[in-house]
Amino acid sequence: MIAVLYFCVIIFANTIGAVSGMGGGVLIKPIFDLIGAHSVEAISFYSTVAVFTMSVVSTTRQLKLGTKFDWKIVGWLSAGSVLGGILGNVTFERLLAFFSEAFYVQLLQIALTIATLIFAFLFVKYEFKTYMFTTVYAYLLCGMTLGFLASLLGIGGGPINVALLMLLFSFPIKDATVYSICIIFCSQLAKLVTIATMTGFERYDLSMLLAIIPAAVIGGLFGAQLSNLLTEKKVALVFQGVVFLVLMINLYNGWKILF
Template sequence: MIGIIYFVVIVLANTIGAVSGMGGGVLIKPIFDFIGADSVMAVSFYSAVAVFTMSAVSTARQLISGRKFNWKIISWVSLGAVLGGILGNVIFEAILRWFSNEDIIQLIQIGVTVITLIFAFLYTKYDWKNFRFTSVTWYLACGLSLGFLASLLGIGGGPINVALLMFLFSLPIKEATGYSICTIFFSQLSKLITIALSTGFARYNLEMLLYVIPAAVIGGLIGARLSNIFPPQKVTTIFQIVIIIVLFINLYNGIKIIM
């Protein structure tokens, strides 16, 4: 039964995540936490697999459809995302060792996620000033920050990806969503490789991946299709609505833990 619930959640979350550039994990993580069927560690792993699969499918689908990318931005941001993803997973594992109480770990993740959600919403809502950095250093620093947060929070990418790419490089939202999905692919790839080389996958219920991976593929395909259809204003609206929904889910989860 839990597998079926996870399947439905991932299809819907990854469809929205592929359209908005958030990656789906920003919905998957808090909803799985709300369901409460698995540990924080397991939820972060399932979310990472789902978002990694979605990003691979969505990126491939967009390339096949003829979408053009600036490969200089992708290569350097993605390199930074790989390094940040490794660092984020190392810090996450350290937090797991430091705090035996999973509630504290969840509160840390929720707190940082809420901060990124508020920044992303205010940025897109009030059209803050953009920068137009073009140096490799900024691309690398951006990817490092995004990969670190994605891996640490277990949300894949989240709204901070799109907002920061627009903020630093003056990218239109539809371009930013494409680059965000590519960045998510590399950050989650590095997270999964780090897990494989350190703790391994034996501590997870891998049978759940029979639900997670097909759902992620379906969501990625639908989301990539819709991303090519929707105009920029529609993407911005979806982006902001999802932020509000996820913000309330995270706040509810946080209050529930504290109470």
């Protein structure tokens, strides 16, 4: 029953995540927390696998549909996100070891996610002033920041990806979503490799991947197709709607933990 529920959640989340550039994890993580069927570590791992699979499918589909990438930008953002993804997962494991109860880590994840959600919603809604950095260091540092947050929070990419790319490089929202998915691919790959080398996969119920991976593939395909059909304005509306929905879920999850 849980596998079926996860399957449905991931298809929905990854479809929306591919369209909006958020990666799906920003929905998967809090909804899985809400369901409460697995530990914080397991939920973070399942979310990572789902989002990584979606990013592979979505990027491949975008290339086949003729989407253009600036490979220099992709390269430096991705290099930064790999470093950030490794640092984020190491930090996550250290926090789990430091706190006596895992719910403290979950609460920290929720608080940081809410902060990034509020920033992203206000940025897109009110069209803050943007910049046009073009240096290698800017791309690298941006990738590291986003990779770190994605890995630490277990949300793949989240709204902060799109908002920060638009803020620092003046990307239109549809371009920002494409580069966001590339960052998500690299940061989540780095996280999976780090898990494999540091702790291994034995502590997770890997049978759940039989539902998670196919659902992630379907969601990635749907999302890539929709992304090419929707206008900039509609993508922005989807982005704002998802941010608001996830904000409400995270606030509820935080309230449930505290009270």
